[in-house]
Amino acid sequence: MAEGRLQRELNRRNPFETPEQEAVLNLLRTGDLILNRFGRLFGEHNITDSQYNVLKILRDEGQPMPSLGIAGRMVQVVPAITGLIDRLEAKELVVRRRCVQDRRVVYVEITPLGTKLLAELDQPVLALHKQMVGKLSQPEVKQLSRLLEKAREVFSQ
Amino acid sequence: MAEGRLQRELNRRNPFETPEQEAVLNLLRTGDLILNRFGRLFGEHNITDSQYNVLKILRDEGQPMPSLGIAGRMVQVVPAITGLIDRLEAKELVVRRRCVQDRRVVYVEITPLGTKLLAELDQPVLALHKQMVGKLSQPEVKQLSRLLEKAREVFSQ
C-alpha cells in the first residue's frame, strides 16, 4: 500500500486519515476539554467530577442506595466506587449504613452537608452545561444528542 | 418527546433538565465508552491509550522530540509525560537521549520495536474508529465532526 508524495502531503495538512477517525478524535478531545472545565468548577468546591456525580445520583434517587446501584449509573467499574465513597464520607458529604436484612449490602446516603453543596452547585453547573454547547443553536444541540445516541447503539449489541 | 436513550441507559428516574445538559452528558458518556473500547484493544498489545498516543506522535513527527514537544500535542499536563516515557522506555519502545547543546532537554525517539508495534496496530485502530461511528451514515459522521468543532469554539475565546 504505497503512499505517493501528494497523499503524504495531504495527510500532513489534514492529520486525520478518515472522517470516522476525525469524528472520534473530535469527540474525545471535546470531552476532555469539557471535563477539564467541570473539574475546575468542582475543584473550587473541593470535590471532583466523580464525587459530584455520586452526590447527584444520590440526590436524584431520593433515598439511600447500595454501592452497586451507584456504580450501575456510572461508567466506572465497581471497585472504583469504594474509594469514591471513602473520600466522600471523609468529607462528611455521605454516610455508609450497613443493611440489616442483607449484611452484604452497604447503603450510601447523602448528608445535609452534601445536599447543601449540591444546591450551591446547581446554578453554576447548569450554566456551564449551557456554555459548553453555547455555540450551537437549539436544533444543533438536539441533533448532537441524536447523533451521539445513534453512535452509541454499537455498544448495546 | 419520548424519553432519551441515555436516560434509559442510566436508569434515571428524572429527565434531563435541559437539552444542553443532555447533549453534554451524552458526549461525555459516549467518549468514555469509546475510550474503554480502545483501551481494550491497546491492552491486548500491552500498551495503554496514552502510550499509544505518544508513539503515534513520535512516528508522525518522524524524528526525536523533546518531552515538552510531546506534551504540547497531548491534552495531558507535563508531569504525566515523564512516567509515560519511563514505561515506554522500560518496554524498549522508545529511548531517551540527552541533548548535547542544551543538557536540560531530553530527546525521545521511537525504536524499531515501537515502530513495529504501531504498524501492527494501524489496521485494528482504523477499523475501531470506523466501528465506533458505524451506526452513522457518512453525512452524519461529518455532521458530528462539524457540531463538535463548532461547540469547541467556546474554548478558543
Next chain:
DNA sequence: GCGCGTCATTTTACATGTCAATTAATTGGC
C-alpha cells in the same frame, strides 16, 4: 441444615491525571 455457587463489596496492583515544588541547566541584565 449443609455445602456450593452467587452476590455485594472491598482489596491489591498498577497506569494515569492533576497540582505544587524541586532539580538542573541556560540565559539575560547589569
Next chain:
DNA sequence: GCCAATTAATTGACATGTAAAATGACGCGC
C-alpha cells in the same frame, strides 16, 4: 563575569481508572 529569572524535566502527594482476586454473606437444592 555573576546572580536572578527562566526553562526542561522530574518528583511527590493525591484522586481516579482498570483488572483480578479476596472477603463475607445469602440462599437454593438436596
